[in-house]
Amino acid sequence: MHDLVIKNGTIITCDSSDRVVENGFVAVSQGKITLIASADDIPVPNAATVKDACGGIILPGLINAHTHLPMTLFRGLADDLALADWLNSHIFPAEAAHINRQSVFDGALLACGEMLLNGITTCCDGYFLEDEVAKAVNLSGMRAVLGQGVIGFPAPGAPNPEKGVEIAGQFVSQWKNAGNPLIRPSIFCHSPYTCSANTIQEAKKKAQDLGVLFQIHASETRFERETSVSTHNKSPIAYLHDLGVLDSDTLVIHSIWVDKADVRLLAQSRTCVCICPGSHTKLASGIAPVKLLEDAGVCVALGTDGPASNNSADMFREMGLAARLGKILTHDPTQSPADKVIRMATVDAAKAVGIKDITGSLEVGRQADIIVVDTNAPHLTPCYNPKSLLVYSATGADVSLVLVAGRIVVQDKKLLTFDVKAAMASVAEIAERIARKNERENKQ
Ligand SMILES: [Zn+2]
Known part of the structure; x- marks a missing residue:
C-alpha cells in the first residue's frame, strides 16, 4: 500500500x-x-x-535556480530603467530604508506562496537576513537552497561589510545543523563589481570549507564586461576564474556577455550557469548564448531572478521566453526546443544548485x-x-x-500550507509605506 x-x-x-x-x-x-x-x-x-x-x-516540480525572494516588496517599484540606474538609484536605497527582519520574512513568504501556486517546488535564493527567508520557506513547505548575501558595502543585517563572510558562515552552520531536509544553506556573493577580489575569495573559501553552493552574478551587462576589461584587463568570467572561484560547486548567474574563451573557462571548470530571460529582457541586458554554452558542455539552468526585475515568478513564462530567445539569437527556430527548456527548469536546474540526486x-x-x-x-x-x-x-x-x-x-489551485491572503495583505501594507515615503521625498 x-x-x-x-x-x-x-x-x-x-x-x-x-x-x-x-x-x-x-x-x-x-x-x-x-x-x-x-x-x-x-x-x-x-x-x-x-x-x-x-x-x-x-x-x-519546477526549480527556480535564481531568485531574491524578499524582493516581492519592490515588485513594480521602479520599472523601465537601465540596470545601473535601477539598482543604484532605486533598489539599493529602498533596501537600505525598508529591509528589516519582518519585511524580509513577509516578502519571502509571499514569494513562496506565488512560487508554489505556480508549480515551483524548489528555489535557489540569495539575499540578506537570510535566516528570515529560511523561516518563511520552512513555513511554506517549499524546498530551497538559500544563500546569505555578501556585498562590499553596508547591507541589512550586515552593517559592517568586513563581517559579511563571517555572517554568511554563521548562517550556513546554523541551517546545516538545523536538521531540515528541505533547506540547504549556501553563500551568495553579489557580484565581481560590488565585492572586492579578497571578499570573493574569502566567501568562496568559506563555502568550500562548509561544503555548500557558492552563487555569484556575473557578466550581466555589456557595461559590466567593459568595465571589468578596463579595470582588470579581463572579462568578468576570466577574472573569477583567475581568482580561483569557478568549479562545479559555483553557480554563475546571468553569463550573457561571454565570449568563446569565457565559455571554455566555464566548461573546463564544470561551473554551472543560470540564465533569467524575464529579467534579461526587461532590463535589456541581452540574450544569453545558450547554444554556445551548451555546445561546450556547460549546464544551463533557468531562473526568474528577483520579483523586482522580472516581475513575476512563473517558470512557464521563463521556459517560453528561453525557447523564443534561443531562436532569436541564433536565427534558428530549431534551437532551444521545448524538451530542452523543460530540462533547464528541472534536471539541469537541480544539477546547477547541487541537488540532482534528490529532485x-x-x-x-x-x-x-x-x-x-x-x-x-x-x-x-x-x-x-x-x-x-x-x-x-x-x-x-x-x-x-x-x-x-x-x-x-x-x-x-489552492495553497494549503499558510494563509496567502494574509501574506498579500502584509506586503501590501509595507508597499504602502514605501510609496508614501517616496512621495514625501519627491515633494521635498
Ligand atoms: Zn539576481
Missing part, C-alpha cells in the same frame, strides 16, 4: 532517457517516488490518498516533488505534444496540484 498515487495523466519524467508515460500514474511513499508506470501496463495500485490528474500533465526528475527513489498541470482549458486544447503545450501555452496558473517531498502543498 502506497501513501499516495497520482493517476490518469501524461507523465513527463525528465529522466536520463526523457521518458514520457501515457495514461500514467506515480506512486509515493514516505516522501519518495516508489513507482512510475502506465495504467495500460500495470493496474493502478491502492494508496491511502488517490489524486486524479484528469488527463492532465504530471511533471517534476528534478520523476524517478523511483527521488523525492516526490511533483506537479500536475490541468489541461482542461481552452488555451491548452488540443494537445498534440505535451512538452510544447507546457512551454508555449501553459502558465503557472494552470498548475492544480503540487507535492513537495510527498506532502500536498497546493490542491485544486
